[in-house]
Each structure stands twice: as C-alpha cells, then as structure tokens.
Amino acid sequence: MFGGQVLAQCVVAAGRTVEGLQDGTGSRHVHSLHGYFLRAGDSMQPIRFAVERMRDGRSFSARRVHALQNGKVIMSMILSFQEAAGGLDHQAAMPAAPDPERLPTVAQEIGDIDHPVARHWAYRRAVDVRHVENSIYLAPGQQAAANQNVWLKVRDQMPDDPLLHAAALAYASDYTLLEAVLRRHRMAWSDPRLRAASLDHAMWFHRPVRVDDWVLYQQESPSASGGRGLGIGKMFASDGTLVATVAQEGMLRVKDS
Structure with a gap:
C-alpha cells in the first residue's frame, strides 16, 4: 500500500472529529502532523481508523490516529489543528524552475x-x-x-x-x-x-x-x-x-x- 494514501486518510479521519471540519465550516485547520509507518499495509484489505481526541483548547486541537489492519497498527500519527491567527510572517524563497507544462x-x-x-x-x-x-x-x-x-x-x-x-x-x-x-x-x-x-x-x-x-x-x-x-x-x-x-x-x- 502507498504510504501517502494512509497519511491522507489519517488527516481526514482526524479532521472529521474537529468541530466544523466535517462540513467545511470550521475555522481550525491542520498545521502539523507526525507519524510512523509501523507495518506494511495491504491494499486489498480495509483500513480502520481509531481517533483519540487528545485536547481541544481555545486555539489548538490535538488528535492521535491509529490506522489498523487485521487488528494491528500499520501507522500511528499525532496531528494538531489551529484556529486562524495573525502574527509574524516570513517565508523561504521559491527556487527558479521551468514551466511544468514544458516538462x-x-x-x-x-x-x-x-x-x-x-x-x-x-x-x-x-x-x-x-x-x-x-x-x-x-x-x-x-x-x-x-x-x-x-x-x-x-x-x-x-x-x-x-x-x-x-x-x-x-x-x-x-x-x-x-x-x-x-x-x-x-x-x-x-x-x-x-x-x-x-x-x-x-x-x-x-x-x-x-x-x-x-x-x-x-x-x-x-x-x-x-x-x-x-x-x-x-x-x-x-x-x-x-x-x-x-x-x-x-x-x-x-x-x-
């Protein structure tokens, strides 16, 4: 199983437990995730996602997700969601690159x-x-x-x-x-x-x-x-x-x- 699929599904599973994100009306958005691939997944078998609501504070919500197949954890992830906020703002510069349509x-x-x-x-x-x-x-x-x-x-x-x-x-x-x-x-x-x-x-x-x-x-x-x-x-x-x-x-x- 492609690991990116499990990553994406963990994001959605966690997000569906954050108030308002089920229907797109919420003001908290995922800002970080940290996960471990623990076992190889089988693309022919279903995955069950168990979400733990670790904390819902005034600005942040934290969730732990276990992706399970056949009763065993194939991926474990912690995610954090944040209320929209202002503050300091800077970023790294984008490197020069050719037009993708020409590649x-x-x-x-x-x-x-x-x-x-x-x-x-x-x-x-x-x-x-x-x-x-x-x-x-x-x-x-x-x-x-x-x-x-x-x-x-x-x-x-x-x-x-x-x-x-x-x-x-x-x-x-x-x-x-x-x-x-x-x-x-x-x-x-x-x-x-x-x-x-x-x-x-x-x-x-x-x-x-x-x-x-x-x-x-x-x-x-x-x-x-x-x-x-x-x-x-x-x-x-x-x-x-x-x-x-x-x-x-x-x-x-x-x-x-």
Whole structure:
C-alpha cells in the first residue's frame, strides 16, 4: 500500500472529529502532523481508523490516529489543528524552475514499458508528477547531487474543502522525497539491489493551497547512514507561496549483487 494514501486518510479521519471540519465550516485547520509507518499495509484489505481526541483548547486541537489492519497498527500519527491567527510572517524563497507544462509526463517517460508498475505510475496515479532534473525511474541522475525539484498537481478538480486539499498535499508529499538520497548515490528506482520503505513522516502546513493547481516540491537530503536516508522538502504554490515543509526518513538498503 502507498504510504501517502494512509497519511491522507489519517488527516481526514482526524479532521472529521474537529468541530466544523466535517462540513467545511470550521475555522481550525491542520498545521502539523507526525507519524510512523509501523507495518506494511495491504491494499486489498480495509483500513480502520481509531481517533483519540487528545485536547481541544481555545486555539489548538490535538488528535492521535491509529490506522489498523487485521487488528494491528500499520501507522500511528499525532496531528494538531489551529484556529486562524495573525502574527509574524516570513517565508523561504521559491527556487527558479521551468514551466511544468514544458516538462515530460510520467507517461511520456515510461508509459511504453510493458510492466504493471510502469503502467500504474504512467496512467493510474492520482497526481501528475513532473521532474525538473529528469526522473530516476530507470537510470540514475547525471550528477551525484542530494537535491531535486518536482512539480505536482492532482489530476482532477477538487472541491473547495481545505481539509481535503491538506490531505491531498500529504498524499503527494510521500511520492518522491527520498529520491534526493538516491540521486546523491547515483541510484535509480529500477536498481534490483535497492530495498526502500518509509519509516516516519512529519509535515507542517504553513498556508492554504489548492492541490489541483501546480505545486513545486523542492527536496534535499542532508544525511544518509545506518541503512536510512533523510529527506527534507519545501512545497510552494505556483505563485511562490510556501505552503508546507516536509521531513521523512526512509529505510534505504542496498543488497549485495
């Protein structure tokens, strides 16, 4: 099961217990989440979400969510929701990047490969993903650089529900964040020696965003060691607004050939 799916569903499950977010009338919005992927999920089995209402204060609401399959926790997450408020305001600058419409789609890159994974990535993913520095699906990048930029957009128009857009952003944030680690070591996803899995995921939602418009995902990896790699990402709306910051550590093991 794709980890981003469970991330997104945890956001929605928690949000539905916050007053007003069930019907879009609430003034509290998710501002952070911290979760651990504990077991692999089975996409053929249902998931049950158990939400604990940890606290509802004057400005913040905290929730704990357990995603369960067959009675076992596959993901555990704590989320915080905040009442809209003013205050100090600054942000990192959006990096320069080419127009996403000029970059190749996944279908153009690997759509002609007769393999179920390639066909799924090319034609059945909910999010349009376009790499600025060329993809590493089949071959490593030309440079051993621990950074990259990716444009993302949900393919279909979404309703005007901030909770759903936050959930979709969390879903998309899990797609490519560990690729900065692989680029640094000149590896591709197709490398048969690679064993990869997400371990944990943290995300801070800074400002509202529509995920059915283009989002630039700036990614870097400050460290890899002990069979783990760390990815850090900043997500920008197409107008340059910083909408979220993401961190994820993944298991990245390379078997002897």
